[in-house]
Amino acid sequence: MSDTYTLYNSTVMEHFMNPRNMGDLKDADGVGEVGAAACGDIMKISLKIEDGRIADARFKTFGCGSAIASSSMATELIKGRTIDEAMNFSNQEVVDALGGLPPVKIHCSVLAEEALKAALEDYVKRHPEKAQKSAPVAA
Ligand code: FES
Numbered sequence: 001m002s003d004t005y006t007l008y009n010s011t012v013m014e015h016f017m018n019p020r021n022m023g024d025l026k027d028a029d030g031v032g033e034v035g036a037a038a039c040g041d042i043m044k045i046s047l048k049i050e051d052g053r054i055a056d057a058r059f060k061t062f063g064c065g066s067a068i069a070s071s072s073m074a075t076e077l078i079k080g081r082t083i084d085e086a087m088n089f090s091n092q093e094v095v096d097a098l099g100g101l102p103p104v105k106i107h108c109s110v111l112a113e114e115a116l117k118a119a120l121e122d123y124v125k126r127h128p129e130k131a132q133k134s135a136p137v138a139a
Contacts, residue, residue: 008065011099015069020076025058029127032118036111041067045075045115049123052130054078054086059115066101066108070094074112083123089116 008016028046035042041063048056057078059071073094078086091109095101101109123130 007102007105008069009099011097012066012069012101015072015098016065019059019068019072021056021058021072022060023058024060025056028058028119030119030121030123032115032120032122034111034114034118036063036067036107038107039064041108041111043067043071043111043115045071045112045119047116047119047123049083049127049130052082054081054083057116059112063111064105064108066105067111069098070101070109070112071115073097074109074116078116083120086116086120089113 025046025048027048029049030047031044033042033044042061043063044060046058047054057075059075061068061071070091074089077093077097078089081089091106091113094109094112095106098109
């Protein structure tokens with residue numbers, strides 16, 4: 001890879017050049033859109049939820065390469081998780097799965113965590129009865 005890309009590792013570049021899960025979900029169950037005040041970037045995540053689990057996820061990101069790679073990786077990581085598991089999702093998972101981000105670009109992964117949580121909150125707002133069903137049963 002050329003020196004132009006030395007800021008990012010090959011995993012980040014791969015997700016930036018070939019992003020997974022880009023676009024919208026028709027009939028999404030939850031949609032979250034957030035913006036980063038510092039840079040003006042915007043990220044939207046749409047979720048399809050079936051039987052209390054994330055069946056599908058898509059993103060649209062108007063932002064930097066790190067934000068695009070972060071949303072691509074985040075949507076890959078959260079598929080199959082329960083709502084509760086996804087609520088505990090952290091941007092650090094994205095950073096680790098991408099093999100690291102430059103310190104000045106960590107906030108791009110935070111945007112992915114925030115967009116996911118906004119989409120989950122939207123789902124819970126729209127489907128309070130289904131969200132309760134996914135809650136763990138007390139022993
Ligand atoms: Fe703001 Fe990447 S520079 S999200």
